[in-house]
Amino acid sequence: MKQLETDVIVVAAGLSGLAACCAAAEGGARVVCFEKASTTGGAANMGMGPLGVGSRIQREHMIPLSPIEAFRKHMYFTHYHVDPRLVRDYYFKSGDTIDWLCNMGVEFVGVQRAFGADEATRPYSDGEFTWHVCKPEGGGVPGPRAASGMMKKMTEYAQSLGVEFYLETPVKKLIQEDGAVVGVIAVDKNGEEIECRAPSTIVATGGFGDNPEMIKEYTGFEFGKTIFNFAVPGMKGDGMKMCWEAGAAKTPIIMEIMYQLPDNMNHFIIEGAFRQPCLWVDRNGNRFMPEDQIGNTTFTGNAISHLPGKVAFSIFDSKALKRYKKHGPDIISHVHPHDLYDHFDEQWERDLAAGYEPIAQGDTIEELAKNAGIDVDGLVAQVEEYNAMCDAGYDELFEKNRAYMQKIEKGPFYCCRQTVGAYGSLGGVKINHKMEAVNEDARPIPGLYCVGTDACSIYGDSYPFVLSGNTMGFCLNSGRIAGENAAAKVGF
Ligand SMILES: Cc1cc2nc3c(=O)[nH]c(=O)nc-3n(C[C@H](O)[C@H](O)[C@H](O)COP(=O)(O)OP(=O)(O)OC[C@H]3O[C@@H](n4cnc5c(N)ncnc54)[C@H](O)[C@@H]3O)c2cc1C
Structure with missing residues (x-):
């Protein structure tokens, strides 16, 4: 078995995983990222853009929404059934995260809440201008996959900071010693096992949209019969299962319905x-x-x-x-x-x-x-x-x-x-506002963070369309916050 040692392990190179990689490496940490697919970007390659509140772009367009207003609107929408500290920290980070992406070279066509129909019928007409729609590579009108260019830029930026990517190398297991997560076992495309050890592991595997059994068990829908969600290949619920096995508590799980x-x-x-x-x-x-x-x-x-x-x-x-x-x-x-x-x-x-x-x-x-x-x-x-x-x-x-x-x-x-x-599943692993995975008593599992849709339990029963771009927004910001915290933990 191949042995590796690093400061921060990131499990998956989708949206939240890439944000974690970039933030941890910027913080000075050595980062190893294992990705199941042959490319980076995950489901985010199919999307259009993330939420931000208080970004440079919004200020330039004189959009006055503040993070605390977004926080209150979100909590009103969810009836305070979700963690206020987590929601608060997400929105307060989100404007700066858009600026961070712009500094990496990501381009946005602008900020949207809706499209050209009259007020009564406009999709999300009561929404705020939070959705930062990515400029499609090669120009044209933004549509599905507009965000794939953003995923490329994030990958290039992570590589420039020295992040080591292992593609087609899914993580199979977390290594736990005395209660703490101290590394992972991954398997490369030739079937060789890799043991990688680090003080921090960030799990970001994108939920279980491609796992009909888990969809049925946790949400009651039957794939291909009562629900026809995007089943992005590889989204099998791996990260959730590994975190639960390590002692993380479960949250309610919903499908991101449309x-x-x-x-x-x-x-x-x-x-x-x-x-x-x-x-x-x-x-x-x-x-x-x-x-x-x-x-x-x-x-x-x-x-x-x-x-x-x-x-x-x-x-x-x-x-x-x-x-x-x-x-x-x-x-x-x-x-x-x-x-x-x-x-x-x-x-x-x-x-x-x-x-x-x-x-x-x-x-x-x-x-x-x-x-x-x-x-x-x-x-x-x-x-x-x-x-x-x-x-x-x-x-x-x-x-x-x-x-x-x-x-x-x-x-x-x-x-x-x-x-x-549905776009996929939302929620599963309980986390706190530092993105640490926590047990039933809200105590962190040492060494373990969980981010992105695996841990996105901040919506209650429905996607909060009033603050659109929200899933990408949460994934980006939860990943970035976890990356920063993991780097800080190893003393950089
Ligand atoms: C068609 C479509 C359009 C969308 N448009 C928008 C939009 O405009 N705005 C918005 O806010 N949201 C949008 N979304 C939702 C958004 O794209 C996702 O919620 C977001 O990408 C999830 O990020 P994530 O990091 O949790 O997972 P992902 O970005 O999906 O990444 C998960 C990664 O985990 C990898 N993986 C899985 N298991 C393992 C393992 N065991 N080991 C290693 N790697 C593993 C996968 O291969 C994948 O690369 C859209 C979704 C779809 C499907």
Whole structure:
């Protein structure tokens, strides 16, 4: 077995792990980082950008939100069910962390809370301007993967500080002596074991989005049946299991809920096209929320998770499709292409011919209901009631914005089944505000830190969309704080 010795071990080179590497190395520590995948960056390669409060960019844009206001807003949102000290330290660090990234050469297009739709329908319209959206490498409009350039810069910066990366070398076990974590056992791509020892180990393995058993056990959802989350390969819950084994307490775990289609990245046009305030029903044909709210993916995902079969159906008619093609969507998505209706027919025909299950078409409402798997009588009755309310210009049920009260009347009719999705899991390992893993009595496990989504239990039951960019924000800042503390511990 190969033997190594260092000051700080970082388990994984995703977002929180890289932040920990950079901060610990800046603090003067020798750092060894073991990563399971063949590249660095983890799920963050797929994202768009992190939260910050009080950054240089915000000051330049005269955005006055202060860390203490963000703290209060967060605690109000979570009803004080989460650790106030941890939340406080995160927000107070977050503005400086954006400046830190800028100093590494990371570029942001600006700071966002939402996109170009009217106030009533804007996704996250009651949010603050906290989301620092990364400039895509090579330019263009930011979308999924815009943050991959940030991950590259962080990796390069860590390498320039002397961090040693071992790729395709997952950590299998923490080494514990007299209660303290003193190192790890990793296995390289040739199957050789590496024993690495250090006074501090920072675990950052990104949750269990790719582990259906753990998803079922800890959240009740069934992957591929009741939830269609991003299952980023390798996110198996390794870090959580290792920390629990070392004596760390468990926290409640949630999925970071939104809504998405199965295999959504291959059906992205269809997914985006149906995120409109048209007619949304459950499988009995009943409306269940004011459709002008469906831009809020957290709310809509939560609502769908309480419907029969955990599915919803969004429906529009040919008139609406013509209008979307001519004037654009009613709600502009913040992740889907803005010209998606130009490509709708092509993808629709292709997916329909291939039998892509979530979509259905019908020349009559009855036919649509049958093809989509909605109760026929229920949908016919709901459409009649809805159309009558459209004629009256007033939604008696939910008072939906009247601009979107458009009748469902001209076939063919189009339908897309919507399912619960998630970015991954959140929470698992109990930590304190220094990012130390703690036991049931809130006593630190000596030598052990846990950061990122493995330890992100600060949201209560739902992602706090009012302060967007929050998961990347927490991952970055928890990693950075742990890296600084671990370096300080070895006396630098
Ligand atoms: C499509 C998508 C878009 C998103 N967009 C945003 C956004 O715009 N803003 C935002 O705030 N959040 C966003 N998120 C969420 C955010 O990207 C994640 O929450 C964040 O990356 C998690 O960081 P992490 O460090 O906990 O884990 P990750 O960045 O996922 O890294 C975990 C790493 O651990 C490694 N690993 C696992 N097990 C082991 C092991 N045993 N040994 C060694 N290494 C191991 C993995 O290979 C991986 O590299 C998005 C997520 C997705 C999927």
